[in-house]
Amino acid sequence: MKTIYTLALSAFLLAGCAQKASQDAAPAGPMSATTNILGISYPKVNPDLSVTVRVDAPTADSVTLDLMKKYPMTKNADGVWEATTEPQVVGFHYYFIDVDGAYVSDPSSELFFGCGVMASGVEIPEEGADYSQEQAVPRGEMRTQTYYSDITQEWRRCFVYTPPGYDDGDTRYPVLYLQHGGGEDETSWGVQGRTDIIMDNLIAGKQAVPMIVVMDRGYAVDPTAKPTPDRRFANFNTFERVVTQELVPLIDSEYRTLADRDHRAISGLSMGGFQATSIGFGHTDMFAYIAGFSGVSPVREEEWNTAYNGLFADPAAFSQKIKLLYLSLGTEEASRFKMVTEFHDRLTKAGINHVYYESPGTAHEWLTWRRSLHGFAQLLFK
Amino acid sequence: MKTIYTLALSAFLLAGCAQKASQDAAPAGPMSATTNILGISYPKVNPDLSVTVRVDAPTADSVTLDLMKKYPMTKNADGVWEATTEPQVVGFHYYFIDVDGAYVSDPSSELFFGCGVMASGVEIPEEGADYSQEQAVPRGEMRTQTYYSDITQEWRRCFVYTPPGYDDGDTRYPVLYLQHGGGEDETSWGVQGRTDIIMDNLIAGKQAVPMIVVMDRGYAVDPTAKPTPDRRFANFNTFERVVTQELVPLIDSEYRTLADRDHRAISGLSMGGFQATSIGFGHTDMFAYIAGFSGVSPVREEEWNTAYNGLFADPAAFSQKIKLLYLSLGTEEASRFKMVTEFHDRLTKAGINHVYYESPGTAHEWLTWRRSLHGFAQLLFK
Numbered sequence: 036m037k038t039i040y041t042l043a044l045s046a047f048l049l050a051g052c053a054q055k056a057s058q059d060a061a062p063a064g065p066m067s068a069t070t071n072i073l074g075i076s077y078p079k080v081n082p083d084l085s086v087t088v089r090v091d092a093p094t095a096d097s098v099t100l101d102l103m104k105k106y107p108m109t110k111n112a113d114g115v116w117e118a119t120t121e122p123q124v125v126g127f128h129y130y131f132i133d134v135d136g137a138y139v140s141d142p143s144s145e146l147f148f149g150c151g152v153m154a155s156g157v158e159i160p161e162e163g164a165d166y167s168q169e170q171a172v173p174r175g176e177m178r179t180q181t182y183y184s185d186i187t188q189e190w191r192r193c194f195v196y197t198p199p200g201y202d203d204g205d206t207r208y209p210v211l212y213l214q215h216g217g218g219e220d221e222t223s224w225g226v227q228g229r230t231d232i233i234m235d236n237l238i239a240g241k242q243a244v245p246m247i248v249v250m251d252r253g254y255a256v257d258p259t260a261k262p263t264p265d266r267r268f269a270n271f272n273t274f275e276r277v278v279t280q281e282l283v284p285l286i287d288s289e290y291r292t293l294a295d296r297d298h299r300a301i302s303g304l305s306m307g308g309f310q311a312t313s314i315g316f317g318h319t320d321m322f323a324y325i326a327g328f329s330g331v332s333p334v335r336e337e338e339w340n341t342a343y344n345g346l347f348a349d350p351a352a353f354s355q356k357i358k359l360l361y362l363s364l365g366t367e368e369a370s371r372f373k374m375v376t377e378f379h380d381r382l383t384k385a386g387i388n389h390v391y392y393e394s395p396g397t398a399h400e401w402l403t404w405r406r407s408l409h410g411f412a413q414l415l416f417k
Numbered sequence: 418m419k420t421i422y423t424l425a426l427s428a429f430l431l432a433g434c435a436q437k438a439s440q441d442a443a444p445a446g447p448m449s450a451t452t453n454i455l456g457i458s459y460p461k462v463n464p465d466l467s468v469t470v471r472v473d474a475p476t477a478d479s480v481t482l483d484l485m486k487k488y489p490m491t492k493n494a495d496g497v498w499e500a501t502t503e504p505q506v507v508g509f510h511y512y513f514i515d516v517d518g519a520y521v522s523d524p525s526s527e528l529f530f531g532c533g534v535m536a537s538g539v540e541i542p543e544e545g546a547d548y549s550q551e552q553a554v555p556r557g558e559m560r561t562q563t564y565y566s567d568i569t570q571e572w573r574r575c576f577v578y579t580p581p582g583y584d585d586g587d588t589r590y591p592v593l594y595l596q597h598g599g600g601e602d603e604t605s606w607g608v609q610g611r612t613d614i615i616m617d618n619l620i621a622g623k624q625a626v627p628m629i630v631v632m633d634r635g636y637a638v639d640p641t642a643k644p645t646p647d648r649r650f651a652n653f654n655t656f657e658r659v660v661t662q663e664l665v666p667l668i669d670s671e672y673r674t675l676a677d678r679d680h681r682a683i684s685g686l687s688m689g690g691f692q693a694t695s696i697g698f699g700h701t702d703m704f705a706y707i708a709g710f711s712g713v714s715p716v717r718e719e720e721w722n723t724a725y726n727g728l729f730a731d732p733a734a735f736s737q738k739i740k741l742l743y744l745s746l747g748t749e750e751a752s753r754f755k756m757v758t759e760f761h762d763r764l765t766k767a768g769i770n771h772v773y774y775e776s777p778g779t780a781h782e783w784l785t786w787r788r789s790l791h792g793f794a795q796l797l798f799k
Contacts, residue, residue: 072534073636093517094479096476096478106673132521134474136476137473137477138473139519139521139522145535146536152454153526176562178560179558180556180557181556190551231563343465
């Protein structure tokens with residue numbers, strides 16, 4: 036059959052395509068980024084954690100790499116532009132290419148919905164980060180749940196992680212609701228965040244109890260309300276209604292959940308951290324575990340005793356209601372996200388029980404959030 | 418809470434991003450392509466089905482749109498390049514932008530793994546194609562199944578569609594294996610192909626029996642075998658071993674399947690059509706329903722009576738073994754994929770029972786394949 040296979044292969048190769056990007060397709064070397072399209076060798080991560088990016092743009096006048104900062108690229112004899120960045124902090128970084136003013140993604144990279152577009156990303160491997168690497172352990176599933184929202188009057192989609200063995204019995208599970216950041220979407224925790232891999236490893240190691248994780252789309256527009264300037268960012272109040280009136284009931288009806296506050300957690304990153312904490316603080320009847328990763332719904336000094344029906348006024352009463360409040364931040368983003376540290380300080384000053392985690396050496400990026408999920412998940416439902 | 422929401426919104430907007438593509442983000446008009454990033458108004462599909470694309474590239478010398486053919490773009494006063502194509506055939510078209518020799522995807526488009534990269538795509542709506550539109554019907558799930566392959570010695574992922582109600586009972590279901598084309602991957606049938614929507618609608622209308630659909634990655638490399646030039650296209654023989662020795666047993670153990678040949682179908686598009694038919698013809702003990710959409714494993718005249726252990730030598734015996742052989746092709750691709758029509762003619766000449774479907778007005782593209790799935794699925798397991 037070999038001849039036929041070869042014949043057919045050439046006949047069908049890239050069927051339906053105009054042509055493919057003419058990027059170096061040499062076999063990937065050991066340092067090629069794991070975020071590259073399979074078989075593409077650049078970007079490469081160098082031993083000092085700098086990144087070398089190549090872009091094929093023979094007739095361009097100016098090409099710039101935008102990876103945390105802008106790097107002018109230089110053209111070699113083959114018309115391939117190249118730049119090497121400063122050493123990067125470990126983790127996942129979005130990046131873009133500016134070709135004569137066209138701000139585009141790198142055809143060599145798998146793309147990730149972030150920054151409001153499909154963005155290039157490069158993974159700078161974390162030394163010994165087995166917790167987010169695929170291991171030889173039982174694997175759960177990531178499922179899409181499509182539902183019609185009467186509030187937004189549209190079909191919505193969320194992803195639902197079910198733990199290994201979910202289909203094998205009648206066990207009921209607690210649920211963690213996990214929200215993405217601004218410019219990302221319901222796919223982000225599963226792809227950039229490696230939620231299923233992190234949970235599979237934690238559950239296999241008995242570090243976390245088996246749980247369902249729900250990742251919804253953090254944007255919601257009520258068509259009967261006044262339109263917002265950018266539909267993608269929509270309206271947080273509408274999203275709060277979707278979560279509390281539609282999403283939670285849907286998950287409790289479609290999955291074998293433990294449908295009470297003591298078995299429900301809500302968390303998110305950045306914008307999602309704001310959403311998760313404000314929804315959690317406002318609905319302690321629904322959620323007993325609340326977390327904000329690199330983001331939190333700030334409560335000002337002057338409203339400390341009144342906000343959220345006085346939730347923060349009495350530390351003892353707070354601890355009765357909230358089994359765990361978890362806040363986290365990367366050390367490299369601390370200056371930019373003072374609201375998290377300030378809130379942490381206020382909680383401490385007010386004697387309100389909470390966990391505060393600082394991710395060493397990471398920025399407002401996915402490694403901060405993978406580590407936060409890894410830490411938070413171990414404290415849940417115990 | 419409104420003030421706080423607004424504050425936080427600005428604080429978290431596009432958190433972690435260098436900047437976002439400076440594309441027109443006016444509210445989407447009625448003709449904005451459904452494949453655009455939400456809130457981005459271009460590309461626009463015009464009433465005559467031509468497509469207008471805009472690219473922001475102020476300092477570029479030359480920008481070309483590549484949508485089925487190349488269209489030079491012209492720059493307006495704002496430095497935005499624009500081109501309008503000829504009227505397009507309905508369906509889903511991949512496209513790219515060439516900016517001074519950089520062959521990239523359009524930041525305004527959701528991207529789809531095709532052509533070996535993350536490609537821009539534009540959907541030209543099909544008049545009254547309700548079968549592939551979300552309807553108010555019970556929805557199934559798309560699940561990821563991650564498995565370790567001893568043959569390829571790597572973790573692999575497939576998508577598994579489970580029909581509505583799968584979790585509500587002990588029913589066992591037949592299984593359709595469905596393969597993507599060259600340059601695409603295991604995500605393609607779920608995204609570009611709308612498999613879950615098509616199946617949900619068919620099952621709700623009682624046009625198809627409830628079934629499980631498995632979409633695996635069509636590339637497999639045996640690391641103990643001689644490396645192939647491009648790892649993405651790998652080796653069909655290795656893929657055949659993965660499907661028959663690992664994937665089918667995995668699905669039968671992880672899902673409530675009817676685990677016999679009479680309840681197993683295998684099909685695919687283009688390269689996947691070649692793979693599906695060659696695997697199906699070679700393993701009639703495993704598959705009773707076989708289809709190739711815009712692709713088939715060709716059997717030459719001279720080997721007609723010997724190929725696949727003489728499967729085609731005896732029409733009566735063939736019909737005993739193969740409950741359905743289904744071939745399809747788009748009328749706009751017929752000249753390019755003669756192998757399908759030639760095989761159809763040979764089958765007819767040899768008196769071998771099969772179904773041949775021609776998709777009117779569609780090319781080697783996803784509308785041909787959505788229609789083919791829609792037609793094929795209705796003939797299965799009855």
